[in-house]
Amino acid sequence: MADLILHQYATSPFSEKIRLLMGAKGLDWQAVEIPPILPKPDVVALTGGYRRTPVLQVGADIYCDTALICEVIDRVAPAPAIYPAAQAASARLAAGWIDTALFTAAVTYLFQPAGVQSMLGHLTPAQIQAFSADRKAMRGDTNALRMPLPEAIALLHETFGRLEQQFNAGVAHVAGPELSVADFSLYHNVWFIKRASELASILDAYPALQAWYARMQAHGHGKVRVVTGADALAVAHRTDPAPQPRGVAAGSGFEAGDAVTVTPTDYARDPVAGVLVALDAHTVTLRRQDPRAGAVNVHFPRQGYQVQRAG
Incomplete structure (x- = not known):
């Protein structure tokens, strides 16, 4: 399992949610301190435009929204379970x-x-x-x-x-x-x-x-090591995205390889464009290519995000 890298900033409440979860799981993890406002060039190189905080990076896989980030961390460290x-x-x-x-x-x-x-x-x-x-x-x-x-x-x-x-x-x-x-x-x-x-x-x-x-x-934040945005981008660039076994669900109206955008439905409606890799009732995954980050898979929860054909 690649290192967990959390792109966050100290005063972000949703970052604190994940920092505490890292502590409850007893995890070692890495933190990139990002700007609280745009521009966020290192984050955008990884996400393709998603601007909310935090973002979790695992190698060349980028996870957006704490609803999904919590599930990823729970898979990495199942105890204590947070979905009993x-x-x-x-x-x-x-x-x-x-x-x-x-x-x-x-x-x-x-x-x-x-x-x-x-x-x-x-x-x-x-x-x-x-x-x-x-x-x-x-x-x-x-x-x-x-x-x-x-x-x-x-x-x-x-x-x-x-x-x-x-x-x-x-x-x-x-x-x-x-x-x-x-x-x-x-x-x-x-x-x-x-x-x-x-x-x-x-x-x-x-x-x-x-x-x-x-x-x-009292759970604390676990053991954290601060790294730079350049360090995190280098990790993504030298790593291949993890294989996605789920594929695209039948009846979704989309097929793997479609050019699509994913956009939050409430606020910070910045669309992320890429090639559809996986889509089901729970998550959506896009493949993106960036000069600084290389090939990355960007993952979103299905709930709260709109998937549309690009253009």
């Missing part, structure tokens, strides 16, 4: 809702005026302007990552209150009695809120939730 058989469906469903609806509420809550200083106070005015422009471009003309502030606060309180009751009733984890991917999704939302000292008091009313958070935080 009795909770596999509920864990995935809960994680999906937390990563979208709850995260949208958290972003709205944190980027109200009282929280902006905590979140962006380390940046210069010019950097804040660039960050705001980048995130506006990511949203495009959609309402992704935006909701009215009162509704965001209400959603956070309702969610945290229900979890508080569940934890107090003796259920140790988000999706049931066993650790699952849903715990890592909730964790990065709470971690994100805790970064904003002026607004973190919203958690004060939920001591059982905070005790759960402390137990999760």
